[in-house]
Amino acid sequence: IVLLFIADYIANMIGIKKYGGSKAGVWGSTIGILVGPFVIPFLGILIGPFIGAIAAELIFNKRSFMESLKVGFGSVIGFISSVVTKTIIQIIMVIFFFIVVL
Template identity: 70%
Template sequence: MEYVYWGLIILAFIIAFVGLIYPVIPSVMFILLGFLLYGFLFSFEPFNWFFWLVQGLFVILLFGADYISNMIGVKKFGGSKAGVWGSTIGLLVGPFVIPFLGIILGPFIGAVIAELLVHRIGFKDAIKIGFGSVVGFISSVITKGIIQAAMVIYFFFLV
């Protein structure tokens, strides 16, 4: 039965990493689910206050990394808040409208449309801003992947 328990815990962690590519999946919740499953199925003993403090700081870093990476990517290429919002909406909608490629095309198209509609900038500049949103998304995925890996490694180090 222990193998089944570990299988569930590892499955929760795997789903969390899939959430990096499909942002509709709440990655943080699945990492926390893995911790809670371990606690309920085995023991909460390894999880002292310091563990929860470190994991809480990692969660704050995850949310910050997501927003800041997207914002920097769009702003560095000349975008505005509208571009950031368009990129975010495109990131959430894209994978459903265009399976597989929507994860990259969604933020791009969202930022381009937002900049064209809200600020009425030229098409060439809007394309540049859309490219910036893709750069921001990719850097966000890499950053969040590193943070999530650190969370899981710290978990395995303690248990």
């Protein structure tokens, strides 16, 4: 479980940094991932990090809206790549379990 959380955080951070985001954008996106699904049940998991990264960049780094929008897009790309990464890690864990048990 810890490995999955670390993979999620790192993939999100890479996506945000690649699109010019800062630590504030990473934290905003992380908070958005946690809060988004509660505010908007189905789409909140994608919209939350997007809005969180944009808001953090606007508030803490005084970036323009277009720069913040770019960072928000990077957070969604990072989140989607983290889902793929976690899926691969979970498949490896299941294979490892079957090899050890059998």
